[in-house]
Amino acid sequence: MKIKQVYQLFLISCLITILTVACHSSNPSNSISENCRMIQHKAGETCVPNHPERVVVLGVPTLADALALGVKPIGTILYFNASNAPSYLEDKLQGIKVVGRGNEPNLETIFSLNPDLIIMMYPNQGSYDKLSQIAPTIADDWFGFDHWKEHFNFVAKALGKTKEAQKVWQHYEQRIQELREALGDNYQDIEISVVRVCCNNLASDVKNSFSGIILNDVGLNRPPSQNSVPGGLAIFSEELITEKLDGDIIFAIVDDDQDSEKAFEQLKNNQLWSKLKAVQQGKVYPVNLSTWRGGNPLAADAVIDDLFRYLVTVV
Structure with a gap:
Protein backbone atom coordinates (compact mmCIF):
# COMPACT_ATOMS: atom_id res chain seq x y z
CA MET A 1 0.00 0.00 0.00
CA LYS A 2 2.82 2.32 0.90
CA ILE A 3 4.55 1.67 -2.42
CA LYS A 4 1.28 2.35 -4.27
CA GLN A 5 0.90 5.73 -2.55
CA VAL A 6 4.44 6.72 -3.44
CA TYR A 7 3.78 5.76 -7.06
CA GLN A 8 0.59 7.84 -7.12
CA LEU A 9 2.42 10.86 -5.72
CA PHE A 10 5.08 10.44 -8.40
CA LEU A 11 2.46 10.42 -11.15
CA ILE A 12 0.76 13.52 -9.73
CA SER A 13 4.10 15.32 -9.58
CA CYS A 14 4.84 14.46 -13.20
CA LEU A 15 1.39 15.66 -14.25
CA ILE A 16 1.84 18.98 -12.47
CA THR A 17 5.19 19.49 -14.20
CA ILE A 18 3.70 18.75 -17.62
CA LEU A 19 0.78 21.12 -17.05
CA THR A 20 3.09 23.86 -15.82
CA VAL A 21 5.29 23.64 -18.92
CA ALA A 22 2.22 23.58 -21.13
CA CYS A 23 0.84 26.72 -19.51
CA HIS A 24 4.08 28.59 -20.05
CA SER A 25 4.54 27.50 -23.66
CA SER A 26 1.78 25.98 -25.73
CA ASN A 27 4.29 25.43 -28.59
CA LYS A 163 24.59 42.08 -44.63
CA GLU A 164 26.55 44.69 -42.70
CA ALA A 165 29.54 42.32 -42.77
CA GLN A 166 29.46 42.29 -46.56
CA LYS A 167 29.78 46.09 -46.55
CA VAL A 168 32.72 45.91 -44.14
CA TRP A 169 34.53 43.47 -46.44
CA GLN A 170 33.73 45.62 -49.46
CA HIS A 171 35.33 48.58 -47.69
CA TYR A 172 38.41 46.49 -46.82
CA GLU A 173 38.82 45.24 -50.40
CA GLN A 174 38.37 48.75 -51.76
CA ARG A 175 41.12 50.12 -49.49
CA ILE A 176 43.43 47.22 -50.41
CA GLN A 177 42.87 47.94 -54.09
CA GLU A 178 43.45 51.68 -53.62
CA LEU A 179 46.76 50.95 -51.88
CA ARG A 180 47.79 48.51 -54.60
CA GLU A 181 47.15 51.16 -57.23
CA ALA A 182 49.03 53.82 -55.23
CA LEU A 183 52.07 51.54 -54.84
CA GLY A 184 52.08 50.54 -58.51
CA ASP A 185 55.18 48.55 -59.49
CA ASN A 186 57.49 50.30 -57.06
CA TYR A 187 57.64 47.40 -54.58
CA GLN A 188 58.04 44.40 -56.86
CA ASP A 189 61.63 43.78 -55.73
CA ILE A 190 61.37 45.14 -52.17
CA GLU A 191 61.04 42.97 -49.07
CA ILE A 192 59.07 44.17 -46.05
CA SER A 193 60.33 42.90 -42.69
CA VAL A 194 58.07 43.05 -39.63
CA VAL A 195 59.76 43.07 -36.22
CA ARG A 196 57.98 42.77 -32.90
CA VAL A 197 59.69 44.08 -29.78
CA CYS A 198 57.80 43.08 -26.65
CA CYS A 199 57.87 41.20 -23.43
CA ASN A 200 61.64 40.59 -23.36
CA ASN A 201 61.41 38.80 -26.71
CA LEU A 202 62.60 39.58 -30.20
CA ALA A 203 60.19 38.24 -32.79
CA SER A 204 58.56 38.69 -36.16
CA ASP A 205 54.90 38.78 -37.13
CA VAL A 206 55.25 36.49 -40.13
CA LYS A 207 53.10 35.91 -43.21
CA ASN A 208 50.12 34.36 -41.42
CA SER A 209 49.94 36.98 -38.67
CA PHE A 210 47.28 39.71 -38.70
CA SER A 211 49.56 42.32 -40.27
CA GLY A 212 51.17 39.63 -42.45
CA ILE A 213 47.81 38.76 -44.00
CA ILE A 214 47.19 42.43 -44.80
CA LEU A 215 50.65 42.80 -46.37
CA ASN A 216 49.97 39.69 -48.42
CA ASP A 217 46.57 41.01 -49.54
CA VAL A 218 48.32 44.18 -50.72
CA GLY A 219 50.83 42.05 -52.65
CA LEU A 220 53.94 43.06 -50.71
CA ASN A 221 56.92 40.73 -50.43
CA ARG A 222 58.31 39.32 -47.18
CA PRO A 223 61.79 37.91 -46.47
CA PRO A 224 61.93 34.10 -46.84
CA SER A 225 62.83 33.94 -43.13
CA GLN A 226 59.37 35.30 -42.27
CA ASN A 227 57.21 32.61 -43.84
CA SER A 228 54.18 31.30 -41.97
CA VAL A 229 54.54 29.51 -38.63
CA PRO A 230 51.84 28.22 -36.25
CA GLY A 231 50.29 31.21 -34.47
CA GLY A 232 51.89 33.74 -36.84
CA LEU A 233 54.64 34.79 -34.42
CA ALA A 234 58.26 33.62 -34.73
CA ILE A 235 60.49 34.20 -31.69
CA PHE A 236 64.27 34.11 -31.97
CA SER A 237 67.47 35.20 -30.26
CA GLU A 238 69.41 38.39 -30.98
CA GLU A 239 72.20 36.36 -32.60
CA LEU A 240 69.83 35.78 -35.54
CA ILE A 241 69.01 39.45 -36.19
CA THR A 242 70.67 39.62 -39.61
CA GLU A 243 69.28 36.23 -40.64
CA LYS A 244 65.66 36.79 -39.53
CA LEU A 245 65.04 40.56 -39.68
CA ASP A 246 66.82 41.78 -42.78
CA GLY A 247 64.66 43.58 -45.32
CA ASP A 248 64.55 46.70 -47.47
CA ILE A 249 61.95 48.20 -45.10
CA ILE A 250 61.29 47.34 -41.45
CA PHE A 251 58.07 47.93 -39.55
CA ALA A 252 58.93 47.69 -35.86
CA ILE A 253 55.91 46.79 -33.72
CA VAL A 254 56.60 48.32 -30.31
CA ASP A 255 54.23 48.25 -27.34
CA ASP A 256 53.32 51.45 -25.49
CA ASP A 257 55.19 50.64 -22.31
CA GLN A 258 58.62 51.48 -20.91
CA ASP A 259 59.92 47.90 -21.06
CA SER A 260 59.18 47.55 -24.78
CA GLU A 261 60.57 50.98 -25.59
CA LYS A 262 63.71 50.16 -23.59
CA ALA A 263 64.04 46.84 -25.41
CA PHE A 264 63.74 48.62 -28.76
CA GLU A 265 66.47 51.09 -27.78
CA GLN A 266 68.71 48.18 -26.78
CA LEU A 267 68.00 46.51 -30.11
CA LYS A 268 69.03 49.64 -32.00
CA ASN A 269 72.32 49.67 -30.07
CA ASN A 270 73.09 46.10 -31.12
CA GLN A 271 75.92 45.96 -33.67
CA LEU A 272 74.01 43.44 -35.79
CA TRP A 273 71.07 45.84 -36.07
CA SER A 274 73.24 48.39 -37.85
CA LYS A 275 74.01 45.83 -40.57
CA LEU A 276 70.38 45.56 -41.71
CA LYS A 277 69.59 47.17 -45.10
CA ALA A 278 66.53 49.05 -43.79
CA VAL A 279 68.59 50.50 -40.92
CA GLN A 280 71.34 51.64 -43.27
CA GLN A 281 68.80 53.23 -45.61
CA GLY A 282 66.82 54.93 -42.80
CA LYS A 283 63.67 52.94 -43.52
CA VAL A 284 62.71 51.63 -40.08
CA TYR A 285 59.18 52.67 -39.05
CA PRO A 286 57.88 52.11 -35.48
CA VAL A 287 54.18 51.20 -35.41
CA ASN A 288 51.65 50.56 -32.64
CA LEU A 289 51.40 47.00 -31.28
CA SER A 290 47.69 47.12 -30.39
CA THR A 291 46.95 48.24 -33.95
CA TRP A 292 49.27 45.95 -35.92
CA ARG A 293 48.16 42.96 -33.85
CA GLY A 294 44.52 44.11 -33.59
CA GLY A 295 42.90 41.23 -35.44
CA ASN A 296 39.80 43.09 -36.69
CA PRO A 297 38.61 45.29 -39.61
CA LEU A 298 38.97 48.58 -37.68
CA ALA A 299 42.59 47.78 -36.88
CA ALA A 300 43.12 46.63 -40.48
CA ASP A 301 41.95 50.03 -41.66
CA ALA A 302 44.53 51.66 -39.36
CA VAL A 303 47.30 49.35 -40.62
CA ILE A 304 46.41 50.32 -44.19
CA ASP A 305 46.66 53.98 -43.11
CA ASP A 306 50.21 53.28 -41.89
CA LEU A 307 51.10 51.58 -45.16
CA PHE A 308 49.86 54.59 -47.11
CA ARG A 309 51.79 56.90 -44.79
CA TYR A 310 55.12 55.09 -44.99
CA LEU A 311 55.15 53.32 -48.34
CA VAL A 312 53.42 55.60 -50.80
CA THR A 313 55.79 58.48 -49.98
CA VAL A 314 59.12 56.71 -49.29
CA VAL A 315 60.05 55.35 -52.71
Whole structure:
Protein backbone atom coordinates (compact mmCIF):
# COMPACT_ATOMS: atom_id res chain seq x y z
CA MET A 1 0.00 0.00 0.00
CA LYS A 2 2.82 2.32 0.90
CA ILE A 3 4.55 1.67 -2.42
CA LYS A 4 1.28 2.35 -4.27
CA GLN A 5 0.90 5.73 -2.55
CA VAL A 6 4.44 6.72 -3.44
CA TYR A 7 3.78 5.76 -7.06
CA GLN A 8 0.59 7.84 -7.12
CA LEU A 9 2.42 10.86 -5.72
CA PHE A 10 5.08 10.44 -8.40
CA LEU A 11 2.46 10.42 -11.15
CA ILE A 12 0.76 13.52 -9.73
CA SER A 13 4.10 15.32 -9.58
CA CYS A 14 4.84 14.46 -13.20
CA LEU A 15 1.39 15.66 -14.25
CA ILE A 16 1.84 18.98 -12.47
CA THR A 17 5.19 19.49 -14.20
CA ILE A 18 3.70 18.75 -17.62
CA LEU A 19 0.78 21.12 -17.05
CA THR A 20 3.09 23.86 -15.82
CA VAL A 21 5.29 23.64 -18.92
CA ALA A 22 2.22 23.58 -21.13
CA CYS A 23 0.84 26.72 -19.51
CA HIS A 24 4.08 28.59 -20.05
CA SER A 25 4.54 27.50 -23.66
CA SER A 26 1.78 25.98 -25.73
CA ASN A 27 4.29 25.43 -28.59
CA PRO A 28 7.89 25.52 -27.38
CA SER A 29 9.47 24.88 -30.78
CA ASN A 30 7.65 27.81 -32.35
CA SER A 31 8.63 30.02 -29.40
CA ILE A 32 12.31 29.22 -29.87
CA SER A 33 12.25 29.79 -33.64
CA GLU A 34 10.46 33.12 -33.27
CA ASN A 35 12.67 34.60 -30.55
CA CYS A 36 16.13 33.25 -31.28
CA ARG A 37 18.39 31.47 -33.77
CA MET A 38 20.41 28.33 -33.17
CA ILE A 39 24.14 29.05 -33.53
CA GLN A 40 26.68 26.25 -33.78
CA HIS A 41 29.93 27.12 -32.00
CA LYS A 42 32.98 25.55 -30.41
CA ALA A 43 31.24 24.82 -27.09
CA GLY A 44 28.07 23.39 -28.64
CA GLU A 45 24.80 24.88 -29.89
CA THR A 46 23.04 27.92 -28.42
CA CYS A 47 19.82 29.76 -29.21
CA VAL A 48 20.88 33.37 -29.69
CA PRO A 49 18.41 36.29 -29.64
CA ASN A 50 17.41 37.41 -33.12
CA HIS A 51 18.26 41.01 -32.27
CA PRO A 52 20.59 41.08 -29.24
CA GLU A 53 20.66 44.49 -27.56
CA ARG A 54 22.85 43.95 -24.50
CA VAL A 55 25.98 42.22 -25.74
CA VAL A 56 29.08 41.45 -23.67
CA VAL A 57 32.24 40.54 -25.60
CA LEU A 58 35.28 38.85 -24.08
CA GLY A 59 38.05 40.09 -26.33
CA VAL A 60 39.26 43.24 -28.09
CA PRO A 61 39.01 41.72 -31.59
CA THR A 62 35.38 40.78 -30.85
CA LEU A 63 34.73 44.27 -29.48
CA ALA A 64 36.06 45.93 -32.62
CA ASP A 65 34.20 43.45 -34.84
CA ALA A 66 30.92 44.41 -33.16
CA LEU A 67 31.68 48.12 -33.49
CA ALA A 68 32.53 47.68 -37.18
CA LEU A 69 29.09 46.09 -37.61
CA GLY A 70 27.34 49.00 -35.92
CA VAL A 71 26.77 47.24 -32.57
CA LYS A 72 28.07 48.84 -29.38
CA PRO A 73 28.57 46.21 -26.66
CA ILE A 74 27.64 47.06 -23.07
CA GLY A 75 30.71 45.29 -21.69
CA THR A 76 34.12 44.10 -22.85
CA ILE A 77 37.45 42.73 -21.75
CA LEU A 78 40.46 44.96 -22.49
CA TYR A 79 44.15 44.14 -22.78
CA PHE A 80 45.16 47.77 -22.27
CA ASN A 81 44.05 50.75 -20.21
CA ALA A 82 41.05 52.50 -21.71
CA SER A 83 42.94 55.80 -21.38
CA ASN A 84 45.72 54.33 -23.53
CA ALA A 85 43.62 52.70 -26.24
CA PRO A 86 44.97 52.42 -29.79
CA SER A 87 43.90 55.25 -32.07
CA TYR A 88 41.35 53.15 -33.95
CA LEU A 89 39.41 52.60 -30.67
CA GLU A 90 40.13 55.67 -28.56
CA ASP A 91 36.87 57.48 -29.38
CA LYS A 92 34.67 54.36 -29.31
CA LEU A 93 35.00 53.02 -25.74
CA GLN A 94 32.88 55.57 -23.91
CA GLY A 95 29.89 53.94 -22.24
CA ILE A 96 31.30 50.40 -22.50
CA LYS A 97 31.91 48.72 -19.14
CA VAL A 98 35.23 46.94 -18.65
CA VAL A 99 34.36 43.45 -17.38
CA GLY A 100 37.87 42.09 -16.99
CA ARG A 101 41.49 42.18 -18.13
CA GLY A 102 43.29 39.78 -20.41
CA ASN A 103 41.57 36.40 -20.19
CA GLU A 104 39.94 36.93 -16.80
CA PRO A 105 36.28 38.02 -17.04
CA ASN A 106 34.60 39.18 -13.84
CA LEU A 107 31.41 37.13 -13.56
CA GLU A 108 29.79 39.43 -11.02
CA THR A 109 30.30 42.48 -13.22
CA ILE A 110 28.93 40.65 -16.25
CA PHE A 111 25.89 39.47 -14.27
CA SER A 112 25.19 43.03 -13.11
CA LEU A 113 24.96 44.20 -16.73
CA ASN A 114 22.08 41.81 -17.47
CA PRO A 115 23.34 40.86 -20.95
CA ASP A 116 21.22 39.01 -23.50
CA LEU A 117 24.28 37.62 -25.33
CA ILE A 118 27.89 36.85 -24.39
CA ILE A 119 30.49 36.20 -27.10
CA MET A 120 33.71 34.44 -26.08
CA MET A 121 36.82 34.12 -28.23
CA TYR A 122 37.41 30.50 -27.11
CA PRO A 123 35.67 28.05 -24.74
CA ASN A 124 38.34 28.00 -22.02
CA GLN A 125 38.24 31.77 -21.54
CA GLY A 126 36.74 32.00 -18.07
CA SER A 127 33.99 29.53 -17.20
CA TYR A 128 31.69 28.79 -20.11
CA ASP A 129 29.19 26.94 -17.92
CA LYS A 130 28.90 29.82 -15.46
CA LEU A 131 28.69 32.44 -18.20
CA SER A 132 25.97 30.51 -20.02
CA GLN A 133 23.90 30.63 -16.83
CA ILE A 134 24.03 34.43 -16.99
CA ALA A 135 23.00 34.72 -20.65
CA PRO A 136 23.15 32.79 -23.93
CA THR A 137 26.87 32.34 -24.51
CA ILE A 138 28.75 31.33 -27.66
CA ALA A 139 32.45 30.59 -28.07
CA ASP A 140 34.49 30.83 -31.24
CA ASP A 141 37.42 28.58 -32.12
CA TRP A 142 39.95 31.45 -32.00
CA PHE A 143 43.43 30.01 -32.38
CA GLY A 144 45.48 33.05 -33.37
CA PHE A 145 45.43 36.30 -35.29
CA ASP A 146 45.56 34.42 -38.58
CA HIS A 147 41.92 33.61 -37.75
CA TRP A 148 40.79 37.25 -37.70
CA LYS A 149 38.67 37.18 -40.85
CA GLU A 150 36.82 34.02 -39.81
CA HIS A 151 36.25 35.43 -36.32
CA PHE A 152 34.69 38.58 -37.77
CA ASN A 153 32.27 36.49 -39.82
CA PHE A 154 31.43 34.44 -36.71
CA VAL A 155 30.61 37.62 -34.76
CA ALA A 156 28.54 38.97 -37.66
CA LYS A 157 26.47 35.78 -37.76
CA ALA A 158 25.96 35.84 -33.99
CA LEU A 159 24.75 39.45 -34.11
CA GLY A 160 22.54 38.89 -37.14
CA LYS A 161 24.63 41.37 -39.15
CA THR A 162 25.70 39.37 -42.19
CA LYS A 163 24.59 42.08 -44.63
CA GLU A 164 26.55 44.69 -42.70
CA ALA A 165 29.54 42.32 -42.77
CA GLN A 166 29.46 42.29 -46.56
CA LYS A 167 29.78 46.09 -46.55
CA VAL A 168 32.72 45.91 -44.14
CA TRP A 169 34.53 43.47 -46.44
CA GLN A 170 33.73 45.62 -49.46
CA HIS A 171 35.33 48.58 -47.69
CA TYR A 172 38.41 46.49 -46.82
CA GLU A 173 38.82 45.24 -50.40
CA GLN A 174 38.37 48.75 -51.76
CA ARG A 175 41.12 50.12 -49.49
CA ILE A 176 43.43 47.22 -50.41
CA GLN A 177 42.87 47.94 -54.09
CA GLU A 178 43.45 51.68 -53.62
CA LEU A 179 46.76 50.95 -51.88
CA ARG A 180 47.79 48.51 -54.60
CA GLU A 181 47.15 51.16 -57.23
CA ALA A 182 49.03 53.82 -55.23
CA LEU A 183 52.07 51.54 -54.84
CA GLY A 184 52.08 50.54 -58.51
CA ASP A 185 55.18 48.55 -59.49
CA ASN A 186 57.49 50.30 -57.06
CA TYR A 187 57.64 47.40 -54.58
CA GLN A 188 58.04 44.40 -56.86
CA ASP A 189 61.63 43.78 -55.73
CA ILE A 190 61.37 45.14 -52.17
CA GLU A 191 61.04 42.97 -49.07
CA ILE A 192 59.07 44.17 -46.05
CA SER A 193 60.33 42.90 -42.69
CA VAL A 194 58.07 43.05 -39.63
CA VAL A 195 59.76 43.07 -36.22
CA ARG A 196 57.98 42.77 -32.90
CA VAL A 197 59.69 44.08 -29.78
CA CYS A 198 57.80 43.08 -26.65
CA CYS A 199 57.87 41.20 -23.43
CA ASN A 200 61.64 40.59 -23.36
CA ASN A 201 61.41 38.80 -26.71
CA LEU A 202 62.60 39.58 -30.20
CA ALA A 203 60.19 38.24 -32.79
CA SER A 204 58.56 38.69 -36.16
CA ASP A 205 54.90 38.78 -37.13
CA VAL A 206 55.25 36.49 -40.13
CA LYS A 207 53.10 35.91 -43.21
CA ASN A 208 50.12 34.36 -41.42
CA SER A 209 49.94 36.98 -38.67
CA PHE A 210 47.28 39.71 -38.70
CA SER A 211 49.56 42.32 -40.27
CA GLY A 212 51.17 39.63 -42.45
CA ILE A 213 47.81 38.76 -44.00
CA ILE A 214 47.19 42.43 -44.80
CA LEU A 215 50.65 42.80 -46.37
CA ASN A 216 49.97 39.69 -48.42
CA ASP A 217 46.57 41.01 -49.54
CA VAL A 218 48.32 44.18 -50.72
CA GLY A 219 50.83 42.05 -52.65
CA LEU A 220 53.94 43.06 -50.71
CA ASN A 221 56.92 40.73 -50.43
CA ARG A 222 58.31 39.32 -47.18
CA PRO A 223 61.79 37.91 -46.47
CA PRO A 224 61.93 34.10 -46.84
CA SER A 225 62.83 33.94 -43.13
CA GLN A 226 59.37 35.30 -42.27
CA ASN A 227 57.21 32.61 -43.84
CA SER A 228 54.18 31.30 -41.97
CA VAL A 229 54.54 29.51 -38.63
CA PRO A 230 51.84 28.22 -36.25
CA GLY A 231 50.29 31.21 -34.47
CA GLY A 232 51.89 33.74 -36.84
CA LEU A 233 54.64 34.79 -34.42
CA ALA A 234 58.26 33.62 -34.73
CA ILE A 235 60.49 34.20 -31.69
CA PHE A 236 64.27 34.11 -31.97
CA SER A 237 67.47 35.20 -30.26
CA GLU A 238 69.41 38.39 -30.98
CA GLU A 239 72.20 36.36 -32.60
CA LEU A 240 69.83 35.78 -35.54
CA ILE A 241 69.01 39.45 -36.19
CA THR A 242 70.67 39.62 -39.61
CA GLU A 243 69.28 36.23 -40.64
CA LYS A 244 65.66 36.79 -39.53
CA LEU A 245 65.04 40.56 -39.68
CA ASP A 246 66.82 41.78 -42.78
CA GLY A 247 64.66 43.58 -45.32
CA ASP A 248 64.55 46.70 -47.47
CA ILE A 249 61.95 48.20 -45.10
CA ILE A 250 61.29 47.34 -41.45
CA PHE A 251 58.07 47.93 -39.55
CA ALA A 252 58.93 47.69 -35.86
CA ILE A 253 55.91 46.79 -33.72
CA VAL A 254 56.60 48.32 -30.31
CA ASP A 255 54.23 48.25 -27.34
CA ASP A 256 53.32 51.45 -25.49
CA ASP A 257 55.19 50.64 -22.31
CA GLN A 258 58.62 51.48 -20.91
CA ASP A 259 59.92 47.90 -21.06
CA SER A 260 59.18 47.55 -24.78
CA GLU A 261 60.57 50.98 -25.59
CA LYS A 262 63.71 50.16 -23.59
CA ALA A 263 64.04 46.84 -25.41
CA PHE A 264 63.74 48.62 -28.76
CA GLU A 265 66.47 51.09 -27.78
CA GLN A 266 68.71 48.18 -26.78
CA LEU A 267 68.00 46.51 -30.11
CA LYS A 268 69.03 49.64 -32.00
CA ASN A 269 72.32 49.67 -30.07
CA ASN A 270 73.09 46.10 -31.12
CA GLN A 271 75.92 45.96 -33.67
CA LEU A 272 74.01 43.44 -35.79
CA TRP A 273 71.07 45.84 -36.07
CA SER A 274 73.24 48.39 -37.85
CA LYS A 275 74.01 45.83 -40.57
CA LEU A 276 70.38 45.56 -41.71
CA LYS A 277 69.59 47.17 -45.10
CA ALA A 278 66.53 49.05 -43.79
CA VAL A 279 68.59 50.50 -40.92
CA GLN A 280 71.34 51.64 -43.27
CA GLN A 281 68.80 53.23 -45.61
CA GLY A 282 66.82 54.93 -42.80
CA LYS A 283 63.67 52.94 -43.52
CA VAL A 284 62.71 51.63 -40.08
CA TYR A 285 59.18 52.67 -39.05
CA PRO A 286 57.88 52.11 -35.48
CA VAL A 287 54.18 51.20 -35.41
CA ASN A 288 51.65 50.56 -32.64
CA LEU A 289 51.40 47.00 -31.28
CA SER A 290 47.69 47.12 -30.39
CA THR A 291 46.95 48.24 -33.95
CA TRP A 292 49.27 45.95 -35.92
CA ARG A 293 48.16 42.96 -33.85
CA GLY A 294 44.52 44.11 -33.59
CA GLY A 295 42.90 41.23 -35.44
CA ASN A 296 39.80 43.09 -36.69
CA PRO A 297 38.61 45.29 -39.61
CA LEU A 298 38.97 48.58 -37.68
CA ALA A 299 42.59 47.78 -36.88
CA ALA A 300 43.12 46.63 -40.48
CA ASP A 301 41.95 50.03 -41.66
CA ALA A 302 44.53 51.66 -39.36
CA VAL A 303 47.30 49.35 -40.62
CA ILE A 304 46.41 50.32 -44.19
CA ASP A 305 46.66 53.98 -43.11
CA ASP A 306 50.21 53.28 -41.89
CA LEU A 307 51.10 51.58 -45.16
CA PHE A 308 49.86 54.59 -47.11
CA ARG A 309 51.79 56.90 -44.79
CA TYR A 310 55.12 55.09 -44.99
CA LEU A 311 55.15 53.32 -48.34
CA VAL A 312 53.42 55.60 -50.80
CA THR A 313 55.79 58.48 -49.98
CA VAL A 314 59.12 56.71 -49.29
CA VAL A 315 60.05 55.35 -52.71
